[in-house]
Amino acid sequence: MAGSPESLSGQDVGSFAYLTIKDRIPQILTKVIDTLHRHKSEFFEKHGEEGTEAEKKAISLLSKLRNELQTDKAIFPLVAQFVDTDIWNRYLEYQQSLIAEDNGQPRWFYSPWLFVECYMYRRIHEALIQSPPISDFDVFKESKEQNFFESRESIVTLCTYLQEVTRTLGELDEDQLKNEFFKFLQVSLWGNKCDLSLSGGESSAPKRSVLDSLEDLKPFILVNDMEQLWSLLSNHKKTREKASVRVDIVLDNSGFELITDLVLADFLLSSKLATEIHFYGKTIPWFVSDTTLHDFHWLVAQVKHSAHQWTAQCGAAWESHVKTGSWVYQDHLFWTLPHEYCAMAQVAPDLYADLQKADLILFKGDLNYRKLTGDRKWAFTTPFHQALKGFHPAPLCSVRTLKAEVQVGLQPGQGEALTASDPGWLTTGTYGIFQFDRSP
Numbered sequence: 044m045a046g047s048p049e050s051l052s053g054q055d056v057g058s059f060a061y062l063t064i065k066d067r068i069p070q071i072l073t074k075v076i077d078t079l080h081r082h083k084s085e086f087f088e089k090h091g092e093e094g095t096e097a098e099k100k101a102i103s104l105l106s107k108l109r110n111e112l113q114t115d116k117a118i119f120p121l122v123a124q125f126v127d128t129d130i131w132n133r134y135l136e137y138q139q140s141l142i143a144e145d146n147g148q149p150r151w152f153y154s155p156w157l158f159v160e161c162y163m164y165r166r167i168h169e170a171l172i173q174s175p176p177i178s179d180f181d182v183f184k185e186s187k188e189q190n191f192f193e194s195r196e197s198i199v200t201l202c203t204y205l206q207e208v209t210r211t212l213g214e215l216d217e218d219q220l221k222n223e224f225f226k227f228l229q230v231s232l233w234g235n236k237c238d239l240s241l242s243g244g245e246s247s248a249p250k251r252s253v254l255d256s257l258e259d260l261k262p263f264i265l266v267n268d269m270e271q272l273w274s275l276l277s278n279h280k281k282t283r284e285k286a287s288v289r290v291d292i293v294l295d296n297s298g299f300e301l302i303t304d305l306v307l308a309d310f311l312l313s314s315k316l317a318t319e320i321h322f323y324g325k326t327i328p329w330f331v332s333d334t335t336l337h338d339f340h341w342l343v344a345q346v347k348h349s350a351h352q353w354t355a356q357c358g359a360a361w362e363s364h365v366k367t368g369s370w371v372y373q374d375h376l377f378w379t380l381p382h383e384y385c386a387m388a389q390v391a392p393d394l395y396a397d398l399q400k401a402d403l404i405l406f407k408g409d410l411n412y413r414k415l416t417g418d419r420k421w422a423f424t425t426p427f428h429q430a431l432k433g434f435h436p437a438p439l440c441s442v443r444t445l446k447a448e449v450q451v452g453l454q455p456g457q458g459e460a461l462t463a464s465d466p467g468w469l470t471t472g473t474y475g476i477f478q479f480d481r482s483p
């Protein structure tokens with residue numbers, strides 16, 4: 044295969060990568076520092092003087108990080124011992140090896156955007172690790188919970204709808220079932236618009252019921268492989284050649300997006316299009332809104348204890364799915380490394396082998412898409428299969444709203460026409476895709 048195109052980076056002045064590194068990431072860091080400041084008294088109440096000292100230390104480490112970024116310093120090796128420190132520092136050495144002698148070291152506005160952005164979030168975590176006893180504090184917890192509470196109405200509407208569909212499943216014919224499947228897929232897609240790292244932590248809760256918007260949003264789906272997802276799952280259901288059908292969902296954001304993913308997962312079980320769902324979340328706070336184990340269980344509990352009958356019924360069912368094992372939540376440190384997914388088989392062979400057991404893998408969101416395609420400057424018409432560069436653990440589908448300047452698998456002229464009609468089409472989250480790759 045011909046060489047891959049270069050990575051998106053802050054070298055391209057004015058690019059979305061450049062503006063993210065220059066403006067959005069410092070804004071996110073400032074919000075993190077402010078969050079720590081606002082919890083000063085809580086840390087004192089919990090840990091006394093030690094807590095106050097820890098808050099000061101974390102803030103000073105984060106201010107240093109912000110200065111390194113804003114003055115385009117070298118990317119420094121991680122220093123605090125953690126389960127993935129050596130992997131990160133080996134990756135930093137690899138990035139160094141890609142740079143010609145006279146071009147110095149990996150730097151914020153020089154190295155691949157994917158690397159420096161992931162590194163920034165891992166440095167935030169390092170600042171907390173180095174500041175015991177507040178090391179377990181999730182600096183993004185408040186904004187993830189706020190997104191959930193601000194989405195309350197949409198959550199009630201969605202859970203009510205799910206209960207209605209679940210009650211009538213037995214009466215639906217094939218076409219009607221497919222139609223419901225497509226609805227829940229689209230709800231999960233547009234749930235991805237609710238991304239706090241794009242909004243810099245500002246509220247991103249849905250403004251109206253996403254169910255009512257599906258028809259209006261259809262023209263904004265640029266690649267639509269939903270039919271292939273249906274035929275894959277409905278054939279398994281029809282032929283019953285497999286006792287179990289496993290769908291894996293590589294999660295993205297907590298809050299409303301996670302609700303839309305759990306609603307889809309519940310429908311997959313009730314409709315018997317799947318018999319088990321594996322969810323993958325993040326082991327550390329990540330990209331502001333990404334789902335951690337705590338976020339997952341907190342959200343299920345919140346839904347279960349809702350005052351609204353149908354919402355509470357959903358939460359009880361979801362808790363039961365976890366208890367019976369038909370829903371499995373899994374952590375793996377690979378998801379918070381900077382590697383492109385084409386490196387997974389080498390870097391995390393255990394995870395790759397686990398994904399190979401799935402009948403279908405749904406990758407939610409933009410960051411996953413960037414890692415699937417290596418965050419590279421592919422031509423818009425490059426086949427998705429080619430951009431995956433050998434990453435094929437199982438049939439997979441990206442379910443993503445566009446928030447970065449990478450997109451493949453378009454028709455000839457489609458990207459150019461979009462640029463002419465809507466210059467922000469790649470980065471505002473307005474457009475979405477269901478992009479499927481069957482497998483080797």
Ligand SMILES: O=P(O)(O)OC[C@@]1(O)O[C@H](CO)[C@@H](O)[C@@H]1O
Binds near residue numbers: 241
């Ligand atoms: O994976 P998500 O949550 O859909 O989006 C995450 C993300 O779009 O937010 C950032 C915006 O700067 C991008 O760098 C990154 O890809």
Ligand SMILES: [Mn+2]
Binds near residue numbers: 240330410
């Ligand atoms: Mn995210």
